[in-house]
Amino acid sequence: MTDIGEWLLKVRGERPLVHNITNLVVTNVAANALLAIGASPVMAYAEEEVADMARLAQALALNMGTLDQRVVAAMRRAGRAANDAGVPVVFDPVGVGATPYRTETARTLCDELRLAVLRGNAGEIGVLLGAGGAVKGVDAAGAAAGLPQAMRAYAAERGCVVVATGETDYVTDGKTVWALRNGHPLLAAVTGSGCQLTAILGAFVGVAGRGADVAVQAAAVIAGITCFNVAAEMAAARADGPGTFQARLFDALYHLTPEDAVARARVEVLDEGRMA
Numbered sequence: 001m002t003d004i005g006e007w008l009l010k011v012r013g014e015r016p017l018v019h020n021i022t023n024l025v026v027t028n029v030a031a032n033a034l035l036a037i038g039a040s041p042v043m044a045y046a047e048e049e050v051a052d053m054a055r056l057a058q059a060l061a062l063n064m065g066t067l068d069q070r071v072v073a074a075m076r077r078a079g080r081a082a083n084d085a086g087v088p089v090v091f092d093p094v095g096v097g098a099t100p101y102r103t104e105t106a107r108t109l110c111d112e113l114r115l116a117v118l119r120g121n122a123g124e125i126g127v128l129l130g131a132g133g134a135v136k137g138v139d140a141a142g143a144a145a146g147l148p149q150a151m152r153a154y155a156a157e158r159g160c161v162v163v164a165t166g167e168t169d170y171v172t173d174g175k176t177v178w179a180l181r182n183g184h185p186l187l188a189a190v191t192g193s194g195c196q197l198t199a200i201l202g203a204f205v206g207v208a209g210r211g212a213d214v215a216v217q218a219a220a221v222i223a224g225i226t227c228f229n230v231a232a233e234m235a236a237a238r239a240d241g242p243g244t245f246q247a248r249l250f251d252a253l254y255h256l257t258p259e260d261a262v263a264r265a266r267v268e269v270l271d272e273g274r275m276a
């Protein structure tokens with residue numbers, strides 16, 4: 001068994017507490033996805049408690065899907081507390097580029113906080129990094145040609161892992177770029193599959209521990225994406241459409257074995273010549 005299976009066992013063994021400040025659409029599915037894979041979710045938004053909760057957690061997952069002033073203030077406060085305590089912060093800049101408010105908020109949070117992982121769809125990451133790309137509401141509407149290079153430069157500058165998802169997922173730690181080819185088109189037919197993935201990445205970087213090296217966090221992220229997308233493949237094989245797919249996805253996350261994850265993993269290093 002390689003690394004990927006060991007990360008899954010570590011999540012199941014430690015049951016990491018993941019503090020989520022997420023959006024109104026996905027709150028329930030994100031919590032259920034975390035439970036199904038073996039982690040422990042908590043959703044906490046009050047300014048009075050977010051700092052305490054973030055310090056207690058093994059990871060903080062921030063998602064600006066239905067942002068407003070209070071949510072942004074809570075994300076900032078929780079993020080600072082997590083940074084001070086060395087708790088890894090995962091950020092999902094949902095819909096960045098759709099409106100000036102989203103773009104400004106995402107850029108500000110990225111500048112103010114030390115992120116362990118930045119994860120969005122390819123359109124969002126392209127816009128946020130100024131590499132091009134487009135969004136339509138919260139969906140990707142086009143990826144930039146040079147996205148992997150832009151991601152690698154940003155990751156190197158900030159010392160974080162950057163992930164752009166889609167049919168192929170790109171992951172970089174600022175040195176290497178990986179292309180991950182698991183998943184299923186039904187993931188784009190249910191709301192919040194990316195948000196569920198972001199929450200799950202909280203669990204995987206959470207078990208990498210406080211102050212883990214960015215290369216170790218990248219390994220955790222690759223494992224988290226692969227487990228989620230392999231579960232999606234197994235769920236899709238038994239689903240009639242989006243409704244049963246979401247239910248089957250919880251089942252598949254719950255039953256996923258390290259052996260299945262490793263056997264079905266499609267992870268490759270993207271070499272310079274193929275990064276166009």
Ligand SMILES: Nc1ncnc2c1ncn2[C@@H]1O[C@H](COP(=O)(O)OP(=O)(O)OP(=O)(O)O)[C@@H](O)[C@H]1O
Binds near residue numbers: 120168
């Ligand atoms: N066409 C596809 N084929 C296979 N997997 C896909 C496809 N599209 C998306 N995925 C997978 O779906 C998940 C979500 O990725 P996506 O890029 O759709 O995120 P997102 O736009 O942020 O989602 P959402 O806004 O619904 O939360 C990832 O695990 C990704 O690998």
Ligand SMILES: Cc1ncsc1CCO
Binds near residue numbers: 066094138192195
């Ligand atoms: C549909 C939608 N709108 C804001 S957040 C969200 C969930 C998917 O990102």
Ligand SMILES: [Mg+2]
Binds near residue numbers: 120
């Ligand atoms: Mg998204």
